[in-house]
Every structure is written in structure tokens, then in C-alpha cells.
Amino acid sequence: MLEGKCAxxxxxxxxxxxxxxxxxxxxxxxxxxxxTKDSEEARNALKEIDPEGTGRLFFYACDISDxxxxxxxxxxxxxxxxxxxxxxxxxxxTRDNILPGLSKEDIDSVIxxxxxxxxxxxxxxxxxxxxxxxxxxxxMSSVVGLMGNKGQTNYAxxxxxxxxxxxxxxxxxxxxxxxxxxxxxxxxETRMTDALNEEQRSEIIKTLAIxxxxxxxxVAELALFLASDRSSYITGEVIKVDGGMYV
Amino acid sequence: xxxxxxTIVRIIAEYLDKDASEISTSDNFTDIxxxxxxxxxxxxxxxxxxxxxxxxxxxxxxxxxxxELIESNK
Numbered sequence: 001m002l003e004g005k006c007a008x009x010x011x012x013x014x015x016x017x018x019x020x021x022x023x024x025x026x027x028x029x030x031x032x033x034x035x036t037k038d039s040e041e042a043r044n045a046l047k048e049i050d051p052e053g054t055g056r057l058f059f060y061a062c063d064i065s066d067x068x069x070x071x072x073x074x075x076x077x078x079x080x081x082x083x084x085x086x087x088x089x090x091x092x093x094t095r096d097n098i099l100p101g102l103s104k105e106d107i108d109s110v111i112x113x114x115x116x117x118x119x120x121x122x123x124x125x126x127x128x129x130x131x132x133x134x135x136x137x138x139x140m141s142s143v144v145g146l147m148g149n150k151g152q153t154n155y156a157x158x159x160x161x162x163x164x165x166x167x168x169x170x171x172x173x174x175x176x177x178x179x180x181x182x183x184x185x186x187x188x189e190t191r192m193t194d195a196l197n198e199e200q201r202s203e204i205i206k207t208l209a210i211x212x213x214x215x216x217x218x219v220a221e222l223a224l225f226l227a228s229d230r231s232s233y234i235t236g237e238v239i240k241v242d243g244g245m246y247v
Numbered sequence: 248x249x250x251x252x253x254t255i256v257r258i259i260a261e262y263l264d265k266d267a268s269e270i271s272t273s274d275n276f277t278d279i280x281x282x283x284x285x286x287x288x289x290x291x292x293x294x295x296x297x298x299x300x301x302x303x304x305x306x307x308x309x310x311x312x313x314x315e316l317i318e319s320n321k
Contacts, residue, residue, distance in 0.1 A: 130288055131262075172284065 001228040002029035006081040010034045010064055010121055011091030013045035015190030016140065019216035020088055020223045021049045021057070027224060029086070030056040032077045034121075036063050036091075064091050064117035065109075074124035083132050084125050086227040089118040090140040092158075094192055096151045107154045114158035119165060122180075126173065134177040138226045139166045140219075141182040143242045159184075163238050170236030179235040181226050186242025188214040209244025248272070251297065252314040258292050259310070272310035293317075 007024050011017040012033030024031050033049070035042045038061040050057040058080055062073040078084060092114045095106035118139055129135030144152055145159025162182060169180040187193055187204050193213065196204070205211050219241045225231050226239075240246060248256070252272060260267040263280055270279060276286055290303055293313075301320050307313050 127288065127291070 002027040005085040006030045006083055007086035008032045008084055009088040013042045016216045016219045017090035018045055019220035023220045023224050030081055032058040034060050034062050037061055064121055065112040067120050070120040070124050078128055084128055086136050087125050088138045089121055094155050099153050110154040110158050115161040118162055129178045130176050136227050137180040138223050139182045141184045143184045143186045143240055143246050147246045167236045174235055182238045183222055184238055184240045185219045186245040214243055251317050255310050275308045
């Protein structure tokens with residue numbers, strides 16, 4: 001579905017980003033994965049993403065909340081891959097607490113990485129997409145950005161911000177054949193949800209129409225569709241992948 | 248046509264997928280197919296390529312006027 005296309009995925013060595021990287025590679029794209037650090041964990045993840053050694057997987061270490069580092073990394077990626085057709089803004093963190101318990105750092109880091117990072121990375125690649133007259137941007141929001149969640153005021157604000165950003169980019173660049181959509185995952189089995197204990201898990205599952213937590217693959221499949229030309233008339237949309245959590 | 252104007256015409260022609268000969272320097276930007284968003288993008292490209300800085304005002308409505316503005320800022 002993505003033959004000849006080049007994709008960038010932030011937060012691409014874990015969870016949903018990793019599943020999307022694997023799926024995009026299997027669908028013949030070249031994939032540049034960004035993670036904060038070049039660690040052993042990241043290296044192992046790259047082996048899992050590309051066990052076949054296709055030669056189409058590239059890795060870049062970059063803190064996406066660092067504006068200048070993002071600009072520099074985007075230049076390197078564009079030089080290495082030649083062009084970028086698809087951008088998946090997936091990198092995100094949580095720092096959960098009730099509002100009075102949130103430190104300034106808890107608030108700032110979540111907004112800096114989730115929201116501002118998404119804006120920095122999109123800004124860094126958008127002009128290339130304008131020049132090549134097309135592209136697909138997929139921003140990872142969250143069902144929490146739509147419905148709110150106790151203990152996640154900072155995270156919910158960042159993910160709701162991503163929805164506004166997505167719609168504005170869709171309007172600004174639609175006529176340049178650049179689409180921008182958001183995915184709002186519910187509870188997906190990743191490191192972010194590993195912190196839940198069994199009781200919390202079963203409580204959550206009770207609220208779902210489909211009585212299981214989602215898998216990274218469930219979200220990656222939608223990312224693949226939105227990245228491909230099969231979704232060429234869809235933009236400015238927010239699509240939930242939440243097992244009917246918020247209906 | 249001076250070098251500044253030639254560069255602007257080339258950048259705009261590439262942006263619009265047209266031949267430079269099809270770009271009139273005296274026609275309004277809107278008449279050659281550019282809207283405000285296009286102009287913002289092109290201003291960035293032109294500033295980078297000519298290594299200059301300028302503020303675009305309402306009076307700068309075509310390539311001739313833009314070239315004059317850039318030349319006067321040199």
C-alpha cells in the first residue's frame with residue numbers, strides 16, 4: 001500500500017509507533033524512526049521492526065521538544081530519504097496526577113513533548129510536502145483528548161490541543177494535497193498502560209463495548225490506511241480506535 | 248531583467264509548475280495563481296535563496312514591486 005513512499009514516525013521504537021513502523025515497512029515504505037535516545041532498547045526495537053534487514057529502516061535520535069534539534073534532524077532525514085510523504089506524530093508521554101499534585105515539570109514536559117513536539121516536527125516537514133505537492137500527516141491524539149479523564153489533565157489538554165492543531169493543518173494545507181488526520185486511541189496495551197494493576201484493567205475493560213484492551217497493531221492498521229492513498233479524501237478527521245470506550 | 252527578479256520568477260515558476268516565460272512580473276500575485284498562503288511560503292523560499300530579510304506589505308502586489316523592495320533593502 002505504501003510502495004515508493006517515505007515515512008517518518010516519532011516515538012517509533014515503542015508501542016503504537018513501533019507497530020506502525022513494522023506495518024509500513026511490510027507495506028514497502030521506507031521508514032525513518034525517531035526516538036529520544038540511541039539506546040540498546042531502541043537498537044533492539046529496530047531489529048524487531050526490520051528482522052529481514054530490508055535496508056529501508058532508518059533511525060534518528062532526537063528530543064522532539066527541542067525546536068532546533070528537530071529542524072536539524074528533519075534536514076538530515078530529508079537528505080537521507082530524499083523526500084517525506086508520510087509523517088506520524090506518535091511520540092508522547094504521560095505524567096499522571098490529580099491537578100493539585102502536578103508539578104510545573106509534569107505540566108510542561110507533557111505539553112512540550114506531546115503538543116509542542118507535534119507542532120515542531122510538523123513544521124519541520126511541511127514545507128517539503130508543499131514542495132512535492134502532497135503528503136499525509138497522522139497525529140496521535142487520544143480518546144482522553146475527546147472525553148477527558150481524571151488524573152490526566154495535562155495529558156488530556158495536550159491531546160485535545162493536537163486535535164485543534166490537526167484540523168488547522170488540514171484546512172491550511174488541504175489545497176496543497178496534504179492531508180492531516182488524528183487518531184484517538186483508547187486503552188492500548190503499551191508501556192503507558194503497563195502501569196495499570198489488574199483491578200484497574202478489569203474496571204476499564206467493563207467500560208468497553210469490545211471487552212479487551214486494544215493492541216498497537218489495531219492502531220497501526222488505521223495509521224496505514226490514513227497514510228495510504230486509499231484515504232485520499234479524508235482530512236481534518238479524528239478517528240477513535242478505542243473498542244467502543246467513548247461512544 | 249535583473250538577477251533578483253530572475254530568481255523570484257524562477258522560484259515562483261517552479262512552485263507553480265510553470266515555465267518562467269509564463270510568469271508575468273507585472274501581473275498581480277493572485278492573477279498568476281498565488282494566494283496569501285502561497286505568498287508566505289514563497290517569501291520564505293526567496294529570503295533563503297537571496298539571503299535577505301524583508302517585510303511584505305499590502306502594496307507589494309507583483310514580482311516587479313517585490314524585486315524593487317528586495318533591491319532597496321540590500
